Amino acid sequence: MNIVVSSTSELPIYQQIYDQISRMIVCGELPNNYCLPAIRTVAKELRISVITIKRAWEELERDGFIYTKAGKGCFVANHAPEKLSDKRETMALEKMVKDVEYYKGLGLSAEDIIELVKEAY
Amino acid sequence: MNIVVSSTSELPIYQQIYDQISRMIVCGELPNNYCLPAIRTVAKELRISVITIKRAWEELERDGFIYTKAGKGCFVANHAPEKLSDKRETMALEKMVKDVEYYKGLGLSAEDIIELVKEAY
Amino acid sequence: MNIVVSSTSELPIYQQIYDQISRMIVCGELPNNYCLPAIRTVAKELRISVITIKRAWEELERDGFIYTKAGKGCFVANHAPEKLSDKRETMALEKMVKDVEYYKGLGLSAEDIIELVKEAY
Amino acid sequence: MNIVVSSTSELPIYQQIYDQISRMIVCGELPNNYCLPAIRTVAKELRISVITIKRAWEELERDGFIYTKAGKGCFVANHAPEKLSDKRETMALEKMVKDVEYYKGLGLSAEDIIELVKEAY
DNA sequence: GTGGTCTAGACCACG
DNA sequence: GTGGTCTAGACCACT
Numbered sequence: 001m002n003i004v005v006s007s008t009s010e011l012p013i014y015q016q017i018y019d020q021i022s023r024m025i026v027c028g029e030l031p032n033n034y035c036l037p038a039i040r041t042v043a044k045e046l047r048i049s050v051i052t053i054k055r056a057w058e059e060l061e062r063d064g065f066i067y068t069k070a071g072k073g074c075f076v077a078n079h080a081p082e083k084l085s086d087k088r089e090t091m092a093l094e095k096m097v098k099d100v101e102y103y104k105g106l107g108l109s110a111e112d113i114i115e116l117v118k119e120a121y
Numbered sequence: 122m123n124i125v126v127s128s129t130s131e132l133p134i135y136q137q138i139y140d141q142i143s144r145m146i147v148c149g150e151l152p153n154n155y156c157l158p159a160i161r162t163v164a165k166e167l168r169i170s171v172i173t174i175k176r177a178w179e180e181l182e183r184d185g186f187i188y189t190k191a192g193k194g195c196f197v198a199n200h201a202p203e204k205l206s207d208k209r210e211t212m213a214l215e216k217m218v219k220d221v222e223y224y225k226g227l228g229l230s231a232e233d234i235i236e237l238v239k240e241a242y
Numbered sequence: 243m244n245i246v247v248s249s250t251s252e253l254p255i256y257q258q259i260y261d262q263i264s265r266m267i268v269c270g271e272l273p274n275n276y277c278l279p280a281i282r283t284v285a286k287e288l289r290i291s292v293i294t295i296k297r298a299w300e301e302l303e304r305d306g307f308i309y310t311k312a313g314k315g316c317f318v319a320n321h322a323p324e325k326l327s328d329k330r331e332t333m334a335l336e337k338m339v340k341d342v343e344y345y346k347g348l349g350l351s352a353e354d355i356i357e358l359v360k361e362a363y
Numbered sequence: 364m365n366i367v368v369s370s371t372s373e374l375p376i377y378q379q380i381y382d383q384i385s386r387m388i389v390c391g392e393l394p395n396n397y398c399l400p401a402i403r404t405v406a407k408e409l410r411i412s413v414i415t416i417k418r419a420w421e422e423l424e425r426d427g428f429i430y431t432k433a434g435k436g437c438f439v440a441n442h443a444p445e446k447l448s449d450k451r452e453t454m455a456l457e458k459m460v461k462d463v464e465y466y467k468g469l470g471l472s473a474e475d476i477i478e479l480v481k482e483a484y
Numbered sequence: 485g486t487g488g489t490c491t492a493g494a495c496c497a498c499g
Numbered sequence: 500g501t502g503g504t505c506t507a508g509a510c511c512a513c514t
Binding site: 023026027092096099100104105107108113114116117 | 228
Binding site for chain 3: 488489490491492493497498499
């Protein structure tokens with residue numbers, strides 16, 4: 001489980017971590033009931049504060065990605081496989097709706113955007 | 122020249138203004154040397170602080186969208202028409218590169234992304 | 243706006259604060275768009291850490307009770323009056339369902355519970 | 364003697380056990396001097412740590428629900444039948460006083476609460 | 485060992 | 500002035 005954080009990013013550290021872990025979960029890279037490393041362990045490895053990791057873990061739990069067993073640790077929540085691919089699609093579509101709005105604002109047609117995609121891919 | 126801001130948006134107000142004006146400029150909606158309304162006027166209309174407008178104007182000047190004539194006001198910088206469409210393309214492509222990275226992270230292929238575009242458009 | 247916290251309570255401080263403020267809001271004691279006191283002010287008055295107040299404010303925002311204006315402060319969210327009484331009823335009923343389960347476990351009938359209510363009121 | 368525990372519950376495991384056993388005792392489901400199963404047995408069945416069961420047993424002993432005979436095991440304390448029903452009433456009333464306080468805080472009258480009871484029962 | 489709460493103090497972004 | 504983020508370190512509860 002590799003996590004990479006950049007202190008110069010515009011996004012707060014806890015969110016970078018949240019984004020990466022939630023992505024791994026919806027992509028099935030972390031299996032159901034997988035035990036996440038202890039927050040102190042992650043903190044030491046990434047050389048950032050325990051609090052910051054905890055914050056990321058909290059948001060993941062609140063959004064149903066993981067659950068906590070008192071005194072045991074944090075685990076990947078049970079997701080039905082179809083639910084996961086649904087979630088992936090929802091996340092992608094939500095972002096795309098915003099993105100398309102931006103490109104439209106610049107005067108691009110659907111074809112223009114598709115050209116851009118091919119160019120950028 | 123209509124500007125709309127929301128004080129509860131996740132984006133800071135000065136950036137909302139920056140985004141809208143820069144968009145109008147690259148889309149040719151504001152012609153070369155067009156005189157922007159006075160800072161105090163905009164501040165009064167939008168009912169926000171002069172400092173906030175000033176900040177947006179500053180960033181627009183820093184990025185070459187506008188220039189200031191002391192004691193006269195702020196004006197849209199001179200852009201050759203082809204330069205404008207170049208700029209539009211550059212902005213769009215820069216964003217698309219980031220966006221595509223995200224969609225790839227979710228496991229989507231170029232075709233998947235194009236499907237998404239059509240769906241969202 | 244009076245808040246009372248007890249450091250000996252079984253509930254964490256931030257939750258005591260959350261409970262009291264959310265109660266005031268659903269009871270209409272704090273009007274829509276009311277500006278909450280600054281977290282530093284509350285922290286000083288209650289003689290507890292800014293962080294703890296912030297935590298309470300965060301949960302209130304996440305649950306839609308308040309909203310934040312960058313650089314301005316936190317405000318009571320707009321609630322339609324009927325929505326408020328609905329929310330009150332929902333909160334009360336949710337708790338009662340749990341409570342009744344407990345009393346049933348002790349072997350009490352509905353009449354027994356009602357007697358208890360009268361006695362305790 | 365069935366005990367059910369959830370490791371993800373908001374209540375600590377030892378307390379879930381305490382609650383269930385104390386309830387069985389005051390309800391007369393476990394007779395006086397009934398010999399509780401050995402700590403290790405319970406631990407194995409519930410697949411939780413011996414320490415956790417021990418903690419529950421300790422609190423039950425502290426509160427006079429059970430007593431320990433060294434080398435023999437733990438037994439349900441002797442309760443006169445009327446004492447048991449008194450205890451049940453005391454427990455119920457103590458909780459109800461707290462509950463009523465909450466409902467009053469939401470602006471409910473005694474009648475409102477009684478309505479709620481009927482609805483929830 | 486695990487996570488949950490709280491502290492005191494710092495720095496930054498926004499208005 | 501406001502809130503948002505982060506730090507380092509402490510203490511507690513649970514297993």
